[in-house]
Amino acid sequence: MCPEPIESETNTKRDPRAFNAYRHGLTGQVLIMTPADELAYTKHCRGILASLAVEGDLEKSFGQSIADDRWRLLRCAAIENTRFSMGMNQPDQYFAHHPEIDSALAQAVVWACEADNFNLMSLYENRAQRRLERNMIILKQLQAERKAAFEQAVEEATLLAQYAASKGEPYHVETDFPPEALPPQFAFSLPKIASRVAHNLRLAAAKNHFAAPKQTFRKAA
Known part of the structure; x- marks a missing residue:
């Protein structure tokens, strides 16, 4: 008699406490989280990086550090709330037979017992906050340098375009303003520079077209 094949369970639900391990795209580190935490963490990091408007690998690295420290601070607050909630379910040492008073007493007991x-x-939070603030300063400095270098590149490209126009020659930012002329530490987009140059030229032409005529004054008799 042949043994009957054992059918595998296809509808087995995944334990929500099970962990996922994945390698972070920016840091390259392996992170172990529950699927729900991984989703929340990924959404958190994307939102922080988008709000910081980082560009280039170096800015993204500091932006990721800022996002991680914000995540740590939020986690500290969640752990604190959870610990106080745990105190609500522990046997009461002090009680007044009133729900709100008993809740306050339970929180006071947790605070006293978990003081260390x-x-x-608190030390962990302070270090994370100081590190976050320090990285924010560095990131803002990097972004200020990048924006200043970009504005300088746009100004130079605009002058070259105006000079080409005065000669009746076409202007191509790709050839007249090659990538070698750009700061090596910044990744500038030539189409973006060309767009800004075109905007500057149109703006200058509009100002010249609508310039107010000079007022003439009669000489006093």
Whole structure:
């Protein structure tokens, strides 16, 4: 008699506490999280990086560090709330037979019993906050340098375009303003520079077209 094949369970639900391991796209580090935490973390990082408007690998690296420290601070707040909530489910040492008063007493007990842990968490939060603020300063400095270099490149390209126009020659930013002329530490887009140059030329032409005529004054008799 042949044994009957054992059918595998295809409808087995995944334990929500199970972990996922994945390699972070920016840092290259392996992170282990639950699927829900991974989704929340990814959404958090994307939002922070988008709001910081980072460009280039160096800015993205500092932006990711800022996002990670913000995530740590939010996690500290969640752990603190969870620990106080755990105190609500522990046997009452002090009670007044009133829900709100008993809740306040339970939180006070947790605070007294977990003073050392809360102190460690406070140190952890302060370090994360200081690191975040320091990285924000560095990131803003990097972005200011990048924007200043970009504006200088646009100004130079605009002058070259105006000079070419005065000679009746076409202007091509790709040939007249090659990538070698750009700062090597910044990744500028030539089409973006060309768009700004075209805008500057149109703006200058509009100002000349609508310039107010000079007022003439009669000489006093």
